[in-house]
Amino acid sequence: MPKYLIERKMPGAGQLSGDDLRSASQNSNGVLARMQQNGTNVQWVESYVTDDAIHCIYLAPNEEAVHEHARTAGLPADSVRQVRATISPMTAEP
Template structure:
């Protein structure tokens, strides 16, 4: 199944807001968007104090990821990329 990297900007929010959003996202995936798998997310703070997330999803289509984001409401997807593959340092070490 294709994998997608999804970038969102949440602005200036606290941990409680992020917990509520993440719980809602999980509920949507468990009940309505059962073909989507949320693998993990990286949460970063920008120099100006905004919170951004970079999330990895497995989904049959990019469109379905967008539909999930719309159902979640607010904090729409800024950028989405289909992941072409992964590399790790061990891939380049001589064994």
């Protein structure tokens, strides 16, 4: 399944409390569960919170499914890009 990198511009995201992040996660998980029940398999892998944005990694059948999740969850999806390859320090090894 394709992997996507999503940028959610959210001024002050880095100041969100643990309770705020938990609530947002619960909301997202609920939407994902309903989507899966309706036959759209979207999986949230992980997210990175920075000062003014949250960057998420999702697995989804297509970009539209990522946007559907964002709309339904009431979350921004300012940039959605398909990941074409993953590299790390190990990529440099012969």
